[in-house]
Amino acid sequence: MYSYKYPHPAVTTDCVVFGFNGSGLSALLIKRGIEPYKDSWAFPGGFLHMDETAEQGALRELREETGVRDIYIEQLQAFTGVERDPRERVLTIAFLAFVRQDDYEVIGGDDAAEARWFPVDELPSLAFDHAEIMRVALDRLRWKIQYEPLAFRLLNSTFTMSQLQTIYEAVLGQTFDRRNFHKKMLAMGYITPTGDSLQNNGRPAMLYRFDAELFRKAIENKKVL
Amino acid sequence: MYSYKYPHPAVTTDCVVFGFNGSGLSALLIKRGIEPYKDSWAFPGGFLHMDETAEQGALRELREETGVRDIYIEQLQAFTGVERDPRERVLTIAFLAFVRQDDYEVIGGDDAAEARWFPVDELPSLAFDHAEIMRVALDRLRWKIQYEPLAFRLLNSTFTMSQLQTIYEAVLGQTFDRRNFHKKMLAMGYITPTGDSLQNNGRPAMLYRFDAELFRKAIENKKVL
DNA sequence: ACAAAAGTGTTTACTTTACACCCATGA
DNA sequence: TCATGGGTGTAAAGTAAACACTTTTGT
Numbered sequence: 317m318y319s320y321k322y323p324h325p326a327v328t329t330d331c332v333v334f335g336f337n338g339s340g341l342s343a344l345l346i347k348r349g350i351e352p353y354k355d356s357w358a359f360p361g362g363f364l365h366m367d368e369t370a371e372q373g374a375l376r377e378l379r380e381e382t383g384v385r386d387i388y389i390e391q392l393q394a395f396t397g398v399e400r401d402p403r404e405r406v407l408t409i410a411f412l413a414f415v416r417q418d419d420y421e422v423i424g425g426d427d428a429a430e431a432r433w434f435p436v437d438e439l440p441s442l443a444f445d446h447a448e449i450m451r452v453a454l455d456r457l458r459w460k461i462q463y464e465p466l467a468f469r470l471l472n473s474t475f476t477m478s479q480l481q482t483i484y485e486a487v488l489g490q491t492f493d494r495r496n497f498h499k500k501m502l503a504m505g506y507i508t509p510t511g512d513s514l515q516n517n518g519r520p521a522m523l524y525r526f527d528a529e530l531f532r533k534a535i536e537n538k539k540v541l
Numbered sequence: 542m543y544s545y546k547y548p549h550p551a552v553t554t555d556c557v558v559f560g561f562n563g564s565g566l567s568a569l570l571i572k573r574g575i576e577p578y579k580d581s582w583a584f585p586g587g588f589l590h591m592d593e594t595a596e597q598g599a600l601r602e603l604r605e606e607t608g609v610r611d612i613y614i615e616q617l618q619a620f621t622g623v624e625r626d627p628r629e630r631v632l633t634i635a636f637l638a639f640v641r642q643d644d645y646e647v648i649g650g651d652d653a654a655e656a657r658w659f660p661v662d663e664l665p666s667l668a669f670d671h672a673e674i675m676r677v678a679l680d681r682l683r684w685k686i687q688y689e690p691l692a693f694r695l696l697n698s699t700f701t702m703s704q705l706q707t708i709y710e711a712v713l714g715q716t717f718d719r720r721n722f723h724k725k726m727l728a729m730g731y732i733t734p735t736g737d738s739l740q741n742n743g744r745p746a747m748l749y750r751f752d753a754e755l756f757r758k759a760i761e762n763k764k765v766l
Numbered sequence: 767a768c769a770a771a772a773g774t775g776t777t778t779a780c781t782t783t784a785c786a787c788c789c790a791t792g793a
Numbered sequence: 794t795c796a797t798g799g800g801t802g803t804a805a806a807g808t809a810a811a812c813a814c815t816t817t818t819g820t
Binding site (some may be wrong): 701702703719720723724738741742743744745746747 | 796797798799800801802
């Protein structure tokens with residue numbers, strides 16, 4: 317037992333993991349193996365340990381519950397509704413993650429009976445206030461992809477322009493002119509051709525690479541992200 | 542005493558309150574009246590109660606410690622470093638606020654021995670990790686003012702174009718061409734002239750008003766904030 | 767030769783920047 | 794009448810949007 321002079325809320329972390337499989341945008345959910353909301357789908361997450369930051373906790377829970385590891389996450393926001401958990405006062409710090417969906421064999425583990433990807437437009441009903449968290453996460457994703465090079469975290473290290481365009485179209489829910497898209501992306505100054513090409517069905521497509529070094533220089537010069 | 546099966550961190554809220562007094566940008570700080578960091582300057586804030594959301598807690602602490610009440614705040618982010626408080630594990634949820642500096646007689650109260658405004662470029666050294674919070678808050682402010690009508694929260698309900706321009710220049714640390722600034726602001730479509738004017742030193746300046754209704758319509762039509 | 771997907775350039779519209787003179791008021 | 798700050802328009806540059814034909818590959 318742990319005792320405190322004043323009441324303390326419990327603190328959890330949750331990870332909204334977005335993945336891309338070549339066509340549509342998905343989110344990684346786990347089926348809860350324990351109460352409350354047993355057998356409901358929810359974001360991977362769990363109670364914060366005393367010796368880890370929220371970010372470390374979120375990564376640990378993600379690894380334990382889905383097998384996904386070593387990825388980039390960033391804080392979304394804290395959700396602090398008083399009644400969001402029936403057990404006791406629990407607030408959660410939600411994180412956003414972006415991964416190449418095919419890099420991971422997601423497997424349920426620990427408190428998760430099962431883990432799988434759901435297309436973001438075919439989500440099941442979610443435990444706790446996770447539907448609200450999902451709304452905020454999608455808004456943030458749509459906002460950020462326009463100002464930060466998030467898309468490259470969802471692609472292999474080399475990619476074609478149409479793969480890149482597919483991500484933007486999936487996230488923003490609109491289509492772009494192929495020629496203008498191509499021009500605009502190259503004009504950013506941090507996407508470089510590799511020289512290789514990738515073949516699927518028609519003419520082979522050139523492969524590009526995101527250059528983090530050039531990106532850093534680009535934002536320095538242009539003073540806006 | 543309050544006992545739990547697993548250890549719980551303590552949770553506080555902190556408010557980074559930005560104010561504008563007609564010329565420069567300031568932040569509201571309190572001098573801590575209790576340990577730890579007694580007599581250091583810090584953001585107003587304190588422990589979260591079990592029956593309030595983080596936002597409610599932040600507003601309550603702000604009221605208790607500085608007398609500032611009934612203002613708009615928004616969540617900045619949670620700060621969760623393991624060693625950020627010497628007493629026990631404490632994580633804080635930081636909020637951002639924007640106020641008309643002259644609307645409030647700030648007064649120290651509760652755990653705060655004193656409360657006063659500091660120009661953001663003349664801040665004292667801060668308690669806990671509040672210097673880090675300040676950095677994040679300023680980054681966020683600079684980012685948001687370019688995309689959201691924050692400036693109007695810092696001004697009286699009617700204002701002149703040069704007052705508005707002064708805020709943008711103070712926050713972003715750069716100057717703008719008076720004519721282009723004027724055009725751009727009116728082009729937003731949600732700033733309307735009141736018909737009145739304000740006199741200070743030369744020719745009287747037209748007074749404008751921020752129209753929240755027009756703003757709502759403007760973001761609907763332009764689909765980007 | 768045909769189907770499928772990829773590569774590419776030009777014109778037009780729009781947005782942003784640069785820039786200077788006249789006006790209203792108080793001292 | 795002078796000093797102070799406010800109001801305003803136009804031309805040039807840059808950015809974004811519209812738009813269609815040709816190329817490479819596999820079948």
